[in-house]
Amino acid sequence: MLSWQINRTLDSLIDRVERATALDPVADRLVTAASKPLYASTGLRNVLSGTAAGHPLHPVLVVVPLGSWLGASYLDLTGGDEGRSAATKLVGLGIAAAIPAALTGVNDWIDTSQAERRVGLVHALGNQLALGLYAGSWVARRRQRQGTGAVLAAVGALALGVTGWLGGHLSYARGVGVDTTAFDHAAEDWVDVLREDELVDDRPTLVYDGKLPVLLVRTGGQLYAIADRCTHRGGPLHEGEFADGCIVCPWHASRFRVSDGQLLSGPATRNQRAYQVRTRYGAVQLRYADEAGSLRTNPVS
Numbered sequence: 001m002l003s004w005q006i007n008r009t010l011d012s013l014i015d016r017v018e019r020a021t022a023l024d025p026v027a028d029r030l031v032t033a034a035s036k037p038l039y040a041s042t043g044l045r046n047v048l049s050g051t052a053a054g055h056p057l058h059p060v061l062v063v064v065p066l067g068s069w070l071g072a073s074y075l076d077l078t079g080g081d082e083g084r085s086a087a088t089k090l091v092g093l094g095i096a097a098a099i100p101a102a103l104t105g106v107n108d109w110i111d112t113s114q115a116e117r118r119v120g121l122v123h124a125l126g127n128q129l130a131l132g133l134y135a136g137s138w139v140a141r142r143r144q145r146q147g148t149g150a151v152l153a154a155v156g157a158l159a160l161g162v163t164g165w166l167g168g169h170l171s172y173a174r175g176v177g178v179d180t181t182a183f184d185h186a187a188e189d190w191v192d193v194l195r196e197d198e199l200v201d202d203r204p205t206l207v208y209d210g211k212l213p214v215l216l217v218r219t220g221g222q223l224y225a226i227a228d229r230c231t232h233r234g235g236p237l238h239e240g241e242f243a244d245g246c247i248v249c250p251w252h253a254s255r256f257r258v259s260d261g262q263l264l265s266g267p268a269t270r271n272q273r274a275y276q277v278r279t280r281y282g283a284v285q286l287r288y289a290d291e292a293g294s295l296r297t298n299p300v301s
Contacts, residue, residue, distance in 0.1 A: 014169055017122055018115035027121045031110045038107055039253070042265050048107035051266035056177040058104035062167070065101055066160065068094035069134055073157050076150040084150075088141040091134055091153060098131050108177055111233055111252050111267060116174050119166055126163035130156045179270045180234040181227055184212050186273060186288035193286055196279050199223075204247060204258075206238040209286060213238075214275060216284065217258055219245060225275035225286045226261040230254055232268035 017023075038045055050057030072090040075083035105127075109120040133156035141149035170176040186209055193207035193216065204217045206228060213228035215238045226247075228237050235251030242248075246264060248255050254268035261272035275286040 010165075014119065014166075017119050017166075020118055023118045023121055027117050030121070031117070034106050035110050038110060042253075045107065046266045048104045049267040050104070050269050051263065053269070055269055056104075056108060058101065058108050058177070059171070061097070061101040061104055064097035065094040066164070068097065069130075069153065069160065070157060072137075073150070073153050076146075076153065084141070084146050087153075088138065088149070091138045091141065091149070095131065095134055095138060098127075098134075102127065102131075107267065112176060116170060116176055119170055119174070120176070123163050123166040123170065126159055126166065130159040130163060133159060179231045181229055181231050181270075181273060184227070184229070184273075186212055186227070186275070188287060188289060190278070190280075190285040190287045192283045194284055196282050196284050199284070202242060204238040204240070204242050206236070207284075207286075209275070209288070214286065215247065215258070216277070216286070217242065217247075219258070222259075223277040223279070223284065224258040225277045226256065226258055227273040227275075230268060231263075231270040231272060232266075237272070 038048070046052065048057060050060070068090045072087040072094070075087040075090070079086060102124075105120075105124065109117070109124065112120055133152050137149040137152035137156065140146075140152060171178065191209050193209065193214065194205070199205060199216070199218045202217070202219050204215050207214050207216045207225075213236070214225050215228040216223070216225045218224075219242075226237070229235070230237055230249045230251065232249065232252055232254050235249040235254075237247050237249055237256070240248045240250040242258075245259060246255050246257050249268070252267055253265075254263065255265040256263055256268075256272045259274075261274035263269070263271045273288060275288050277284065277286045279285070
């Protein structure tokens with residue numbers, strides 16, 4: 001009964017944040033300011049997104065400040081004089097590690113909108129509050145005011161708990177940073193999608209494998225098909241620019257090779273699903289014959 005009440009209260013609070021349109025002007029201005037330097041450098045966006053690793057970088061980096069800061073509070077309680085000295089070093093490490101973690105978070109956040117952007121703003125502001133508390137804790141410890149430092153760290157840990165919950169909501173409830181095609185179940189049998197004479201060379205065409213959108217293109221005399229929904233935020237790839245055998249997402253400029261769905265530049269971190277394509281009696285057919293994920297085909301077992 002208690003857990004149900006807690007869950008209901010938290011859901012009510014997050015719903016208010018998601019619907020707080022008063023946050024939009026501030027969030028939009030911050031996104032505009034952050035987007036200019038980030039979108040000016042494809043290489044920087046690739047690094048901050050975790051494109052080369054194939055997974056978002058932000059969840060990996062946040063472990064360092066979280067672990068350092070919580071470890072410092074543990075040593076405050078159990079470590080004695082030597083522990084307090086080590087706690088000071090851990091607080092400093094957490095502050096240093098928070099900078100790249102924040103940069104990767106901002107990089108992910110600028111590609112959100114509406115409810116996700118509002119929650120992300122509150123999440124970021126809460127993290128800045130926690131960072132300020134830990135900075136104060138570090139200064140106090142350096143001045144031999146260990147008690148003050150420990151108290152500030154404890155309050156900072158409380159703030160981290162709230163902001164961490166918001167970050168978890170963004171990832172697990174809202175799917176920010178998750179492959180948007182993760183639960184799509186593509187056609188495994190050959191499906192007619194259109195007549196071959198309807199295609200125009202080098203012009204991406206939207207078709208469906210029965211229910212899922214697919215980008216189909218004929219280039220260099222070859223037919224290629226990849227999932228049309230961008231793995232990053234679900235952008236319609238068929239509306240993007242096609243050149244040199246690659247398609248650029250019209251929403252956030254991720255670039256994919258159409259021959260095999262390979263990701264060439266971010267902010268996406270996952271490849272596009274590539275279909276097998278053939279023609280039969282003037283009709284273009286496709287299928288996806290590499291379905292291995294059980295959550296796609298049987299999500300309840």
